[in-house]
Amino acid sequence: MSSNIGNAPVPADPSAAIEADPASPAAAEPAAPPVDDVGSDSDSSLGTDQSSTVSLRSSVMRYREENGRTYHAYKDGAYLMPNDEPENDRLDLQHHLFLLTLGGDRLHLAPFSEENPPKRVLDVGTGTGIWACDVGDRYPGAEVIGVDLSPIQPPFAPSNVQFQIDDVEEVPWTYGRKFDFVYSRMMTGGIADFPKLFRQAFENLEAGGWMEVTDITPVTSDDGTLTEETSLWKWADMLLKGTEAVGRSFDGAKLYKRQMEEAGFVNVREVVYKWPQNRWPKDPHYKELGEFALRGLSVSVLTVDLGMWTLEDISSGLEGLSAAVYTRVLGWSKESLDVLLAHVRNDMKNPAIHAYWPM
Structure with a gap:
């Protein structure tokens, strides 16, 4: 297991170097459009918005069936693993394999703890949401957002955890405020451009924030x-x-350390497990x-x-x-x-x- 963790540097004068948070609202809570007094035109626009929303919801919930398995239909082909029940069971089992690898109940290598908890966490490729839910339970004061192409997350989750169907390869990210922890696990083969992902994560981290990427190689x-x-x-x-x-090479993890450093991360450390x-x-x-x-x-x-x-x-x-x-x-x-x-x-x-x- 290659775990790469790095953090955004803390400038000497944060107030002068940290950009203001993006003005755009979080994707989960889009702002209401301004009210237009022109009745017929307004009705026509509303109908278009509703049709677009229904179409998006339909594409998200519709699965591709192939070889007796199902795959995500939203951004079809972007991720080559299935999203059916056998795969979801495997992902949950794999979560326990990661816990065992890290010593039992450790959820990450980034230097957060119950005494020093993260405030805002992004789980890239959350899958079944099991890691995000565990992090939400571990840090009840943190806001945890899990994003994925497939709506396979549980209907019930800790109150501080929310899930969004989103493509993290689309830029810029629209999650509203910056994070102090961005986490990604087993996304090799699922991301076409990891350098772009690392740049987006860096731009959306608070100064001193951490990114942790864990992946497999052949x-x-x-x-x-x-x-x-x-x-x-x-x-x-x-x-x-x-x-x-x-x-979407299955052998990209060996490049993560250099790519993270090129994106601007400092203190990048690579830990390899077997x-x-x-x-x-x-x-x-x-x-x-x-x-x-x-x-x-x-x-x-x-x-x-x-x-x-x-x-x-x-x-x-x-x-x-x-x-x-x-x-x-x-x-x-x-x-x-x-x-x-x-x-x-x-x-x-x-x-x-x-x-x-x-x-």
């Missing part, structure tokens, strides 16, 4: 046991080529992570030991991670993909292959 091994002859290596190589073909592919490590902690990471890219089970969690996470999301790239981008048939994935799952469970996912 599976590898240190001892050569993941060879080019394995189905796991072939699958990952084709997946990388497919995501690169649509401008998610073992299965229970091959001797260390009990990594065994547990590996089990759940494997299951998370096949089926949800309760288990206890980091290789176990990695196995769970990667296995359950394997089809979802592969289907759109292989069939939509690379032109494979669903049947050919199913055959490949059967061999990939066998490799994932093989303790003789000492593979891991750099995070």
